[in-house]
Amino acid sequence: MVVRAAVAGASGYAGGELLRLLLVHPGIEIGALTGNSNAGQRLGALQPHLLPLADRVLEETTAEVLAGHDVVFLALPHGQSAAVAEQLGPDVLVVDMGADFRLKDPADWERFYGSAHAGTWPYGLPELPGARAALEGSKRIAVPGCYPTAVTLALVPAYTAGLAENEAVVVAASGTSGAGKAPKAHLLGSEVMGSMSPYGVGGGHRHTPEMIQNLGAAAGGPVTVSFTPTLAPMSRGILATCSAKARPGTTAESVRAAYEKAYADEPFVHLLPEGQWPATASVHGSNAVQVQVAYDAAAGRIIAISAIDNLTKGTAGGAVQSMNIALGLDEGTGLSTIGVAP
Amino acid sequence: MVVRAAVAGASGYAGGELLRLLLVHPGIEIGALTGNSNAGQRLGALQPHLLPLADRVLEETTAEVLAGHDVVFLALPHGQSAAVAEQLGPDVLVVDMGADFRLKDPADWERFYGSAHAGTWPYGLPELPGARAALEGSKRIAVPGCYPTAVTLALVPAYTAGLAENEAVVVAASGTSGAGKAPKAHLLGSEVMGSMSPYGVGGGHRHTPEMIQNLGAAAGGPVTVSFTPTLAPMSRGILATCSAKARPGTTAESVRAAYEKAYADEPFVHLLPEGQWPATASVHGSNAVQVQVAYDAAAGRIIAISAIDNLTKGTAGGAVQSMNIALGLDEGTGLSTIGVAP
């Protein structure tokens, strides 16, 4: 059986990464590719690294173009997915790589995105408790945000094991591709090379409520998250440095044991050996997550650090992983744990 | 009056940056330059950016070579400054750019550096309360570490104003020059470009006790600091993302007022207008510090972020600033608040 997949938003970074992965996925045939202002252009001019698709031409994002596919990936600006999804019918697997269907609390959505809440779909982070069951056979998938993917995988074991107080502090550095391909002055190479800078400081980043939602579920109660994203001079990768106050009785051993248990059988999440620390270069282009954890007894905090590729595990790879589950394929089909380094 | 200055350790990054600054300092005449394994080599081969000094030749680091100068800067590996300083006599201004004389508690020194404590000299961070008075006329100066400079300036106003609880969480990203010029595989360009990675996680970094010392003095009692340094793909710069739990009654206004008061008259520390955030590129090659602060009411934390050039304000510029005070010169002589950007 060959599954035909369409990609709405094929000219951006998320769409390009998705196509890179689908091209080597043995069960997928790439169908329609759509773009907004780029409709009519050759993909070779927009995504020159995707040589096998160079002569494909982008179409308009319409229901007619997207019809007749088994899977439709939506790599659209926030707030545009619901209208497209409605037209696709209940039998089509719709994978939303935007934020529209991630948040459970409509108030969160409205506060951070400023529009009416579209709903909630099964959440595509298979490593969370219960997530795989919700994804199996589902016809709708909400792909997590890139920062929440990194932060959730770093901190959930500490909460699940009851080791951490319900207050987390997260500082994450992201490559510039996370900010997208629309040209903006502060994202010019001249501006970002040689510079580190924060943004969305003080709780304002839209991924904050998604982290709170995930960590709260693991903790069994409300968790506060102080989240500061920073822009790093690299194209890809997120390094999430997360910490939480340790509960009384926590030891280095209990922390390590919790993480070993959590990730012993996960195909994509690798707890590094003691003494080795994550590096984004090691997961460049890979769906793997490097995790390491320490207990700082003097400061009384658990420090958990994860590295992902924001476009792969953080977006398109996570989407394919969840699609595989939904379609009943092996979860790792078409995905790699091998980074492109140096 | 011309002040003659010698630089011990002129071939490394700290020494090179110091020479870059001394070359434009109107009151300094550059005297002897020494190196370790590099003695006998032309500076032009080692520091090709310092064209006016290209034909100077490095000498051995001996008491004879360093004799006859008014100021001697020590840019030596940790633990080597005391032996050299002893030979220089009490009338020579000795500025130690290493760690040897920063820590007050011998136990801290021994735990983090593994050798006998050499003592404590006046601490060269003029922006701290009382620091300028201690530096005036002093013949010994301990230049702060680069990370402690960034972190202390970010957090001290919150502690001085009584707004923060005594537990701070710091994640800082540093350019690779902070790791020095000795060739190591993990510092190769191939390894660091495109990668973010942490090191010294869990309280092990040697700059941790220095931060605790500074913040504790401001808080009037012991402060815990969870400090995670990360290596960023850039040559220079530190972005320090610092936070502390807010005390009851804290508001965005009280936080901003504390920082405005603290830095209103500081020549090098600039509290940015609201809505603008620090970027290391803006202080590249400059002695300026960009600071911004936010209050995250939902998380109950004060977020203070600073950007410095690790080699300038973080090392050599800080050294010159304190030297100026010790010599009775205007504090900003030879120093710039203008960055080289983009």
Add this chain to the structure above:
Amino acid sequence: MVVRAAVAGASGYAGGELLRLLLVHPGIEIGALTGNSNAGQRLGALQPHLLPLADRVLEETTAEVLAGHDVVFLALPHGQSAAVAEQLGPDVLVVDMGADFRLKDPADWERFYGSAHAGTWPYGLPELPGARAALEGSKRIAVPGCYPTAVTLALVPAYTAGLAENEAVVVAASGTSGAGKAPKAHLLGSEVMGSMSPYGVGGGHRHTPEMIQNLGAAAGGPVTVSFTPTLAPMSRGILATCSAKARPGTTAESVRAAYEKAYADEPFVHLLPEGQWPATASVHGSNAVQVQVAYDAAAGRIIAISAIDNLTKGTAGGAVQSMNIALGLDEGTGLSTIGVAP
């Protein structure tokens, strides 16, 4: 006497670099600053590295605003300088950092810029024979292009000494700031980091006729130039790798002697010692030019390589250097030969 200078186009990279230099120029007082779409904004928001000017507000680029200054720098898009210059009167020193007045042959201008030729002003590359005399006391200066600055200084000694045939091949790598601050997708950090790419291949780059003009003058006859610019993953710097077929009788010694003679007394052009090669990092933020030359006997070519900072010696530093000559100041006033490295 204090000279008052206005800068038209203060929000771009050339304007920002010029202000960085003027801020430390002892004979200049910075007057009006103008921008196009940015009029009314604080300079601190647009050029955050220029802290001493942070509170200055950009004005419109009008004759009224620019009136009353001794010097007016024009950092405007190509083709806009003539109209502004006409309104400034013959007693004002006008320094055009655009291309409008560089080319002598109207046909060249029309072919490469597509509009009517505005004229030719004294050419601001003091190192060329006769250039200083033409600049002294002049009220109009055409600042050279960044690539022509690097290429001309690399090759002119070979032509002046009669060592090279009249055909040059140039491949130059430029930092992204040379492409300006207007946001374009191919200049995003995500696109340029980790990538080298050419543009304007095959003779199409607008700086080609300027190189031909300069080298032809040195050779005393027409010179062909094959010029390929490439975009490098760095913010600043040009490395120009230039070669020309050697005339019969050329030797390594005759080549070196020609370059030593040419640059023995130049304050900003440094012929490196044999065995050392230029690096753009060494001239970062500096007005210096590093030059090195080799004779490849097997290939029969002279290889001359130069490194400059495209924004300093390549644009704003070159402008200040020529302004100094025009005003009768010491040529190096306010300029540095010290790079900011690493």
Add this chain to the structure above:
Amino acid sequence: MVVRAAVAGASGYAGGELLRLLLVHPGIEIGALTGNSNAGQRLGALQPHLLPLADRVLEETTAEVLAGHDVVFLALPHGQSAAVAEQLGPDVLVVDMGADFRLKDPADWERFYGSAHAGTWPYGLPELPGARAALEGSKRIAVPGCYPTAVTLALVPAYTAGLAENEAVVVAASGTSGAGKAPKAHLLGSEVMGSMSPYGVGGGHRHTPEMIQNLGAAAGGPVTVSFTPTLAPMSRGILATCSAKARPGTTAESVRAAYEKAYADEPFVHLLPEGQWPATASVHGSNAVQVQVAYDAAAGRIIAISAIDNLTKGTAGGAVQSMNIALGLDEGTGLSTIGVAP
């Protein structure tokens, strides 16, 4: 049939890239991995991006360890391959990724490498005329150098079609991984970020005779090559800007036709559509080669530019491609034309 492959030199960049490719090659089973000073270490500590091999331990490079494999890849320092190859027997396919067996003229080898010539093996650049026939069934393969791969593929069509005079000028920019993983001060991230610099100028680079050999074969007579390599601030990629004087009668159309004919059926070499230029980012991690060509009528030169990944098509991918031919597999098995971008 499963082919067992050993890799001698698995801890370096070439060895790591080879393992990245072999891990996804459907016909290969990875056998012994050896290192020099790294024997006894876990691969996970040396090549953390190769997660599936993290627990493999490096062995000594001995005949015993390498025995019993169908293919042995040698990623050793220059001059060490012959001694190892002799011990492996004539039935083992030995793929030398070093320079030892590339050059036909012993005098070239001795002049550039300073030791006795080991011999010449079939040359692993399948795109050259006659190369595939020589590789089929061969038990020895000499993998080309990275620069010669890029330059040869850029210029050979011009020579084969008789369009170019026998003198080529090449300026190539390489990522730092081409310089290897041994720590050296000039390769530190602090030194290479933000800098472009040349090396081996004037004909001294060891890849020069290999280019001359390849281009001379295509031209049917001796070709001079002026080759200047430059180091670019990126980890991977080579951009080769090549030009040659055009023979009389050359036109833009004849040039394009020659390249279209040469690469119409090549699986890995892609002549880009007119107006699009190669970028190293587009072939990051891919075995593809992007080529574009122009005719500069004013300068009378053909400009041919290629982009490759120096570690993939330039080393390990080229090795796998030739191995496939030697083993009778489909030439593209296990190789990709999809880059990892941005």
